[in-house]
Amino acid sequence: MPEHTVANWRFVAARVQRGWHTQEDFAAAYDETARDLGERARISVRQVRRWESGESAWPNRDARRVLEAMFDCLLEDLGFRRLARPTGRRPDGSGRQLEEHVRRRTFLGLAGAVPVLDLTALDHLTAAANHARRHGRDELLGHLRGTLDDAARADGLAGPHEVLPTALGILAAINSTARTAGEDLRRELLVLGARGAELAAWLHRDAGAYAPAVAYWHHQAKEWATLAGDGPMHAYVLLRQAQATERTEAGRMLDLARAATGGPWTLPPRPRAEALQQQARALALTGAGADQVTRVLDRAHAALDQAAPPSGPATCTGPLGDSYTRERLMVQSAICYREAGQSTRAVGIFGEHLASNAFARRDRAFFTAHYSGALVGAGEVDEAATTALTSLALAAGARFGQALAELHRTADDLAPHASRPAVREFRQRLGELAPA
Template identity: 40%
Template sequence: MGGRRFGFIRARKAACFTQESLAHALNLDPTTVGHWERGRTEPLVYKRPKLAKLLKVSLAELEDLLAEGTPRETVQSVPVVQRNAPSTTTRTTPRGGLLLPVMVNGRPVLVPLDGTTVAASELGPHLPLALVAGDEADLPADQTAEWDTMSPLSRRSLLKHGIPTTVLPALGLDDLQRVSEAMADARRHFDRPVLEYFSRQLAACKADDGTLGPAKTLPIVLGVAGAIEEHARDVKPAIRRDLLRLGAESAEFAGWLYRDVRDFGRTLYWYDRAMEWAQEAGDPAMQGYVLLKKAQLAFDEREPRRMLSLSQAVQRGPWTLPNRVQAESVQQEARAEVMLGATADAVASKLDEARQLLGARDDRDCSLGAHYNDTLLTMQTAICYTEAGAPRRAVELYDESLVEDRFSPRDYGFFLSLRAGSLALAGEPDEAARTGVESAARADSTSSRRTKQELVRVLEYLRPWANRPVVMQLGEVVAT
């Protein structure tokens, strides 16, 4: 491990930050900054531009501050799978090297940035452009030819601005050149093709989320959001508003991903960022949609009064929302009311209103809530019945509409956990436990802590039958 980074500490104090306040500004755990200052860990690449801005130093100066107290000849060893070598083999980067996180086959990997190591490892085929840390790297001729078509400025820009965290494995040479130039000089080069590229990245993340889960999707989404946050102030006015709209969309999605892993503090942070960017972009519909997402978060936190007022605010706001978003807000209002003591019959009219809104023709061209459909409304109605003390009615709805091919793997597992809870409350412990075991398998494969938390609640419902074999099995799988 390295020693104390006194230069970094002096820079933090000169910028009037405590460790805790700097961590808060970066949306990090308070202990993280202390680890940086003791040389135990390094800031992630996508965090460094904002960190430099907060400390009022350049990126190059920040790199020098972080190098202090760290051995110059080696950087912390990271695992790299080598051909004809055990998977536990470790490598160190040579002088001038960096550790760069990139997405390889859907997972973040710390790649040592010397060309020899990259070319010799099994990462090579997944990185069509070699990642080099210095001019002395010995690269295969075909990779050298491609890489050298980029200017040194473009290469340095990619490394310093953290964009490889998000995009390198998916970029062709033309896109790589364009994005790197945009990061180096956003005012001149951050044009509509670059914006469209980030939009495609975000759309791909959303499409894969229900299968890959937040652990694999979050690094890409945070990379997109971080790039937007860093460069929104520098882009041309003609593109700034659209960039902020995309920022609001990426921040809202990041909030959802953090909600799925039950990190509610970061969920709220990103929802607030989405609201701010939507306001700055003049996008009132997104503002209303973020309020709906906050109402859903209030349900997770079991705050029915906040859930009720937020759902009503969605409906009263000065925006025009698609019918499907309005339908979900009405359903959320009904659910909040039953959590506050209303009966299922008392909110039946609201649930009917939600279904009518969802079925009505809507000519508005808006992608917000595009995933919301009749099946999801049925699932949420079942949740409402369970909250209202009518679990048998909920089970009937689950049996009617909970069909695997209608959902992503993550969402199917989540609704299975809710069905298990309704079955337990309806007095069917064995079927509840079997459903819970099936749900747990989906939760594990998609890293859905939200689903696992629901299964913890199911086990509470099943406590009177704790000694039944299948209930004990569910307890074991949830514990692991």
């Protein structure tokens, strides 16, 4: 289980939405706001933990003033409760109507979950999970899976900033229920929690969170997978850690990718192919020749040849790596060749395989950003800028962080050609987005 229980997930979701991805980030922002308001009171990370765990039900007067200035909302909307008014009924008398609205949007009512749940719907989900014994085990697990799958799908369209609060709320419900559930149900919840924690790590990374926040959720996913005896999931998180490793740490990337395929577990063919591809990219970044990169990519293709056809659409909680297709392996192979200095070869592969409809908006934005970088390396400057503009149009609205990071890399590569009209337009549009 986590180092501290997250009972007040509303507060956690609100601070993450505003860009304070760690408790340390929030404590520093709180102190700065307090200084601006002329308040002497400061807080520690320990106090932030108390608020998030629900140990501190209602902040003192000075803290209330600072929190209201930081969040611009009522403290009740941050999950705090007045001791004298525990019912939380709204003064306009709409409590009964709100309850009916929530019931319609959650599994205790008539309809299924929406892709990204609102705060009140997640409150109800958490309450239902806390009283799991009152509801059917399969019904509870089915709804949690469905809600998590909906959140993962929404990320591909709306982006991480919209989905993070939902993912954190689901994880709070899973964690809270698992702490008191019977052994069989607890194991199922831990398996599901590992999937959700890995998703949370991805969302934090794509939202631009600092590395410790991403690492925390990767650690949590591995812990839950280990407690559940889910070796393949543990290995899969190692792969995701390798993917989250910066290009400047290619040695660590390589070690993590190799550990995913070489530990005391057996990855299914699809994630094994993905892990081998990640090894090929890490080798390219360490200076290995194109021939060595190709040999490892051949092993990835051989692993994918062993995979059975997917039984249905890929989901967050379905078979591991079901979304890893031949088209994805090909465009990621192009990335490997780009990193190995084979830009012309990479351009040919991108041009052939990015034309398919196999990719969600977020993935297309990311791979197209890499394509633009490969075009720069191949000397196709104007085409690179035009392709980068295409990627930017896909990534800007949802602020897909990894795609935007690659576009900044392309912008740096295009700097010597800044006077060309297409390059100038791309760099200007990217620069306009940065402060948003």
